[in-house]
Amino acid sequence: MTEKVxxxxxxxxxxxxxxxxxxxxxIDITHCDDGEQAMQLALENDYSLMILDVMxxxxxxxxxxxxxxxxxxxxxxxxxxxxxSETDRVLGLELGADDYMTKPFSVRELQARVRSQLRKxxxxxxxxxSKPEESEKPLTIGSLVINQxxxxxxxxxxxxxxxxxxxxxxxxxASHPNQVFSRSQLLESVWGYHHSGYEHxxxxxxxxxxxxxxxxxxxxxxxQTVWGVGYKxxxxxxxx
Numbered sequence: 001m002t003e004k005v006x007x008x009x010x011x012x013x014x015x016x017x018x019x020x021x022x023x024x025x026x027i028d029i030t031h032c033d034d035g036e037q038a039m040q041l042a043l044e045n046d047y048s049l050m051i052l053d054v055m056x057x058x059x060x061x062x063x064x065x066x067x068x069x070x071x072x073x074x075x076x077x078x079x080x081x082x083x084x085s086e087t088d089r090v091l092g093l094e095l096g097a098d099d100y101m102t103k104p105f106s107v108r109e110l111q112a113r114v115r116s117q118l119r120k121x122x123x124x125x126x127x128x129x130s131k132p133e134e135s136e137k138p139l140t141i142g143s144l145v146i147n148q149x150x151x152x153x154x155x156x157x158x159x160x161x162x163x164x165x166x167x168x169x170x171x172x173x174a175s176h177p178n179q180v181f182s183r184s185q186l187l188e189s190v191w192g193y194h195h196s197g198y199e200h201x202x203x204x205x206x207x208x209x210x211x212x213x214x215x216x217x218x219x220x221x222x223x224q225t226v227w228g229v230g231y232k233x234x235x236x237x238x239x240x
Contacts, residue, residue: 004047004048005047007051009033014053014080018051038056039067052078054082065095074124076165090200098164116191119192143156144174166205172186173231173232177235178232178234180229180230210223
């Protein structure tokens with residue numbers, strides 16, 4: 001089945017570059033250059049992935065990201081930002097983007113990022129369609145239950161509303177309790193690439209994950225920071 005990707009970019013040269021190079025991967029591209037129209041398309045149609053520019057006419061990419069994430073928690077989103085706009089990158093990630101790329105970007109890197117997100121989408125799709133009897137034994141740590149087959153996480157009897165990337169991040173950390181991972185290692189394991197300068201991606205996802213799993217995100221007891229190194233999952237922080 002051909003994957004459908006919505007490209008929201010008002011620079012027609014960049015949009016054409018994306019269209020041509022993703023078409024090589026057999027992807028069905030829908031292009032939109034207006035924020036208001038993009039919002040409508042994203043909410044009324046099912047796309048495997050959105051590639052979303054920040055600066056758009058009528059409605060900004062950040063507003064689109066926030067509203068789409070609110071209505072469609074599992075929607076995969078890659079933000080496009082200007083090279084010198086760190087604020088936009090951080091905001092985009094905090095509002096729910098799975099990943100971001102800075103312009104100008106290499107075609108090979110774009111294709112790699114897109115493939116990585118589409119792999120996550122396919123895993124999630126298969127998990128949703130799987131039958132209960134096919135489910136693997138969940139990973140259980142105290143009151144935290146991670147069902148890998150159906151991408152379901154229960155913590156203290158409450159189902160957590162995680163994006164596909166947040167799920168992958170939590171699963172990776174929880175599968176290696178007390179092991180410290182650098183940001184570079186997490187980029188490679190969870191996002192499938194390692195490029196210097198994209199550590200914001202990991203930091204923001206850790207913050208989003210903590211907001212959903214920690215009793216006090218400002219003083220985390222489960223997903224902890226090891227200063228100067230990275231992050232670890234602390235099983236002792238999960239109540240039994």
